[in-house]
Amino acid sequence: xxxxxxxxxxxxxxxxxxxxxxxxxxxxxxxxxxxxxxxxxxxxxxxxxxxxxxxxxxxxxxxxxxxxxxxxxxxxxxxxxxxxxxxxxxxxxxxxxxxxxxxxxxxxxxxxxxxxxxxxxxxxxxxxxxxxxxxxxxxxxxxxxxxxxxxxxxx
Amino acid sequence: xxxxxxxxxxxxxxxxxxxxxxxxxxxxxxxxxxxxxxxxxxxxxxxxxxxxxxxxx
Amino acid sequence: xxxxxxxxxxxxxxxxxxxxxxxxxxxxxxxxxxxxxxxxxxxxxxxxxxxxxxxxxxxxxxxxxxxxxxxxxxxxxxxxxxxxxxxxxxxxxxxxxxxxxxxxxxxxxxxxxxxxxxxxxxxxxxxxxxxxxxxxxxxxxxxxxxxxxxxxxxxxxxxxxxxxxxxxxxxxxxxxxxxxxxxxxxxxxxxxxxxxxxxxxxxxxxxxxxxxxxxxxxxxxxxxxxxxxxxxxxxxxxxxxxxxxxxxxxxx
Numbered sequence: 001x002x003x004x005x006x007x008x009x010x011x012x013x014x015x016x017x018x019x020x021x022x023x024x025x026x027x028x029x030x031x032x033x034x035x036x037x038x039x040x041x042x043x044x045x046x047x048x049x050x051x052x053x054x055x056x057x058x059x060x061x062x063x064x065x066x067x068x069x070x071x072x073x074x075x076x077x078x079x080x081x082x083x084x085x086x087x088x089x090x091x092x093x094x095x096x097x098x099x100x101x102x103x104x105x106x107x108x109x110x111x112x113x114x115x116x117x118x119x120x121x122x123x124x125x126x127x128x129x130x131x132x133x134x135x136x137x138x139x140x141x142x143x144x145x146x147x148x149x150x151x152x153x154x155x
Numbered sequence: 156x157x158x159x160x161x162x163x164x165x166x167x168x169x170x171x172x173x174x175x176x177x178x179x180x181x182x183x184x185x186x187x188x189x190x191x192x193x194x195x196x197x198x199x200x201x202x203x204x205x206x207x208x209x210x211x212x
Numbered sequence: 213x214x215x216x217x218x219x220x221x222x223x224x225x226x227x228x229x230x231x232x233x234x235x236x237x238x239x240x241x242x243x244x245x246x247x248x249x250x251x252x253x254x255x256x257x258x259x260x261x262x263x264x265x266x267x268x269x270x271x272x273x274x275x276x277x278x279x280x281x282x283x284x285x286x287x288x289x290x291x292x293x294x295x296x297x298x299x300x301x302x303x304x305x306x307x308x309x310x311x312x313x314x315x316x317x318x319x320x321x322x323x324x325x326x327x328x329x330x331x332x333x334x335x336x337x338x339x340x341x342x343x344x345x346x347x348x349x350x351x352x353x354x355x356x357x358x359x360x361x362x363x364x365x366x367x368x369x370x371x372x373x374x375x376x377x378x379x380x381x382x383x384x385x386x387x388x389x390x391x392x393x394x395x396x397x398x399x400x401x402x403x404x405x406x407x408x409x410x411x412x413x414x415x416x417x418x419x420x421x422x423x424x425x426x427x428x429x430x431x432x433x434x435x436x437x438x439x440x441x442x443x444x445x446x447x448x449x450x451x452x453x454x455x456x457x458x459x460x461x462x463x464x
């Protein structure tokens with residue numbers, strides 16, 4: 001074997017090795033790590049107790065209720081199967097609205113309410129001006145179901 | 156015109172992002188030009204010193 | 213034929229070629245960035261609609277997405293040259309890898325910075341340990357690691373090989389970044405970033421974004437070749453052709 005071929009083999013092996021490691025890492029990531037828990041998982045007690053975790057899902061239509069202090073907001077997060085009520089005090093992000101995906105970080109109280117200290121809004125992959133969006137009813141419906149899919153159940 | 160700079164009240168975020176991009180790209184280019192000049196000047200000086208040394212002998 | 217290639221790929225013959233290419237790339241860059249910025253700010257809607265009702269801040273997309281793409285693409289280019297250098301022991305390919313790295317690091321930093329300035333008004337946070345953000349941060353550290361490792365080793369040939377190996381091992385991050393949102397099952401990699409789908413983007417927004425992307429690409433060519441010329445002069449300073457070049461005061 002000429003030195004050049006040897007080096008070629010070495011580099012090829014390195015790339016194959018890295019590729020294998022990447023595949024393994026991605027498989028492991030896909031099956032084990034969930035960035036957030038869904039309401040179904042929370043109600044099935046799969047989410048950690050007494051520890052901060054993320055709850056993700058869609059904000060249920062008509063569930064946003066400002067409390068009397070004017071700062072605290074209650075809303076329901078759903079994965080279209082189960083629902084968890086979230087309590088949050090603070091400023092909500094611009095994209096937060098009913099039917100929109102959210103990721104909240106906080107603890108589950110003994111009363112079953114999720115006390116969040118951070119609420120982040122998710123959005124879907126459509127970047128369309130409003131006029132176009134309103135004429136494309138079907139596209140909008142698809143977009144909404146996509147959001148539900150992305151934000152929804154992770155099982 | 157002021158509407159353009161206000162970006163609907165999101166000027167801080169829009170210009171914060173664009174400003175840093177412009178700043179870094181311009182700095183990179185200026186730094187590269189300065190570096191090329193420095194290298195050429197240094198190599199030129201080295202060569203003159205060497206030539207002078209050769210003539211002395 | 214292979215012989216011709218190696219001759220063409222010698223630093224001495226590529227130095228003037230790069231010198232002639234740089235101004236051409238600058239002209240194309242200015243045209244593309246000008247077009248992209250004009251289109252992005254004046255030919256697009258101020259606000260988006262539907263279930264992604266972003267306000268003016270969505271315009272950060274015109275630099276954020278191109279910078280993120282370049283951060284990954286330049287890493288692949290860097291690893292490509294480093295691997296060619298390891299296999300064929302060609303001086304110029306290692307120099308190319310060195311010349312690309314700082315520009316790649318800058319675009320990676322810009323992807324993170326512009327992402328923070330976009331994430332705050334839209335999601336509600338500058339930073340989150342979202343899989344995509346985390347893997348992009350690791351890519352930034354890899355660029356810094358490559359540059360630092362190379363400058364820490366005095367013997368240039370050893371530095372080339374060590375840094376090349378680091379770069380190749382770090383290539384793992386590029387598919388990780390890509391699949392951190394585009395994995396086959398979006399429920400499994402759900403995060404703040406949404407799955408990317410160019411067909412869901414308005415034609416004007418897409419056009420501005422692509423113009424900026426190609427502008428950043430030609431910018432990368434221009435700065436890499438400028439840096440490459442500096443590296444060539446430094447490394448070949450003992451050779452006859454560099455002396456001739458400095459003697460004649462040739463600006464090429």
